[in-house]
Amino acid sequence: MTELSRLAHGVLFPALGRRTVPKWARARVAEGLGGFVLFGKDIASGEQVRELTTALHGLREHVLLCVDEEGGDVNRLEDHGGTSVPGNHALGRLDDPERTRGSAYQLGLSLVEAGIDWDLAPAVDAAVNPLSPNGIRTFGADRALVARHAAAWVEGLQAAGVSACAKHFPGHGLSSTDAHLGTPTVDLSRQELVDHYLDPFRAAVAAGVDSIMVSHVHLSQLDDVPATISPAVLTGLLREELGFDGVVITDALEMRGIADVASLPEAAVRAIAAGADALCLGAWAFGDDVDAAAAALVAAVENGTLPEERLREANARLAKLGTRPRATGVPHDDTVGERLARDVLEVSGDPVLKGRRALVVRLDPTHSPAQGGASWGVEAPLRAAGIDVEALAVAGDTYNADGMIKAEVGLYLDEFGPDADVVLLVRSSHRFPWQRPVLDELLERYPGCVVVDMGVPGDDFGGFRGWVRTFGASRVCAGAAVDALLGTR
Known part of the structure; x- marks a missing residue:
């Protein structure tokens, strides 16, 4: 060498x-x-x-x-x-x-x-x-x-x-x-x-x-x-x-x-x-x-x-990088993130689930390579809280995405009644033109849905029964959203 x-x-x-x-x-x-x-x-x-x-x-x-x-x-x-x-x-x-x-x-x-x-x-x-x-x-x-x-x-x-x-x-x-x-x-x-x-x-x-x-x-x-x-x-x-x-x-x-x-x-x-x-x-x-x-x-x-x-x-x-004195032996405190997520959360209307069952429809954004494989959503923490969750996830390139969403929501409400809980999960929906028409039609047909927006605010979902804004999709943000859905925040 x-x-x-x-x-x-x-x-x-x-x-x-x-x-x-x-x-x-x-x-x-x-x-x-x-x-x-x-x-x-x-x-x-x-x-x-x-x-x-x-x-x-x-x-x-x-x-x-x-x-x-x-x-x-x-x-x-x-x-x-x-x-x-x-x-x-x-x-x-x-x-x-x-x-x-x-x-x-x-x-x-x-x-x-x-x-x-x-x-x-x-x-x-x-x-x-x-x-x-x-x-x-x-x-x-x-x-x-x-x-x-x-x-x-x-x-x-x-x-x-x-x-x-x-x-x-x-x-x-x-x-x-x-x-x-x-x-x-x-x-x-x-x-x-x-x-x-x-x-x-x-x-x-x-x-x-x-x-x-x-x-x-x-x-x-x-x-x-x-x-x-x-x-x-x-x-x-x-x-x-x-x-x-x-x-x-x-x-x-x-x-x-x-x-x-x-x-x-x-x-x-x-x-x-x-x-x-x-x-x-x-x-x-x-x-x-x-x-x-x-x-x-x-x-x-x-x-x-x-x-x-x-x-x-x-x-x-x-050669100068990596030479700072390290805070070794000091464990991180997970409650810091939890408190921040609770404090930034904003809620409009009545997002609290009425029962122990919910359909979660997730409108996925275009995947960012920067994000890597990090997951997002409220499905897993809702299940961990004992909610019987049915889930549908679609993206812009999903075949018949709008048809799938309308059909699934209609089927679910027919099965469990018009007041059954449907959660619409979005993330900076204003950036993705395919999502707005879908959400507009859902608002017209099913205003009793609850929207959880885990991205940058852009669209107004005040017409739905409830609207939860987390301003991010990390695990603590999902946890804060679930607390709002369960009425425990």
Whole structure:
């Protein structure tokens, strides 16, 4: 292994792909690999993840382990030994920075228990576009509110000893495009960006955030390429304008937002050249992608495209991560998330179930790759409470979805009577055009239904018998919704 190869490997962060240490990972760590991003498929239980992180840390000194543990809808550990808290949107609704700080601290404690060094959170985009796919992951649309909660969240997490990562720089709350599926565009001048758009990131920097994730947003008035590979964005805005000297990591290079512009090896070189320090390769990037990216970086240095000093600088910044004093021996407190979920809950009308039986009809949103395999809904906790639940789940691509819903509700009410309980479960329904006509017809025909909305508020369901808003779909949010349905809140 040459020194140049070690430096090239040191900026790479692939996925792992298995729940134990795979052979390919051992070999690449020996080559100097920076670390790994653990995804849901790598995690089966609290005990398993602790064994895995211990084994990975034992391969070499300073192997950095990251996860996307945002709290709320995007989590990896909630069902595997971690804690459950409402997500950023709920915290923004409460607008109590001290409680946001406390929530992030509890997440940090659970990450310390799991052996995680670096949390790729919080999302500090300001979701000014109501159709933003990241709306539920953000603190809100008001940049001043987002800024104060961004700072509090960073401080809380890092107080537990885990490095935070403010994302997705420079922010794509203006766009309705999911960067997993395409390249979001934000059409603002440099002055507009500096004057107000970057305020949440400015607040995170002032709070001492250890890292910032750059997104695949295209700032059309600054450059003709996504921010991930733009010197004007990474060096000009983030380094020079905001004065950030911590670690800059890219969003996953497998995402269409960058993959449609540059191959992974090319994007790796261009991102490091633009000012990034760490490359998140993606959830399905393993040994072959590591080899391709490392080879491209080495070749770029050898042919003069990339200064070797850029790799040295990046490795030096990464060496500082994972070195915060850890709050070891301090167990996380699950009641923090439970109280937050109860306090943010809003109820209209009369949502309390009349009996011990209910039909739950779930209108699934388009699945977000960021969410991974995290489940959502009230079916399981209702059953755990002794309710006899029948369930139907449909999505936008379900064959005859509207027909299935109308038929199932009609059949259920015919069987158990017109006053039988029907719960309609939605999540940011205003973002999905197919859902509105279905819900309008259900309101006209069956106004006695109860709606549980676990997303960003958009549609008004005040015409139904009852309406419960949780502002998130984490386990504690589902629990608070069930309490409202059972009349025990």
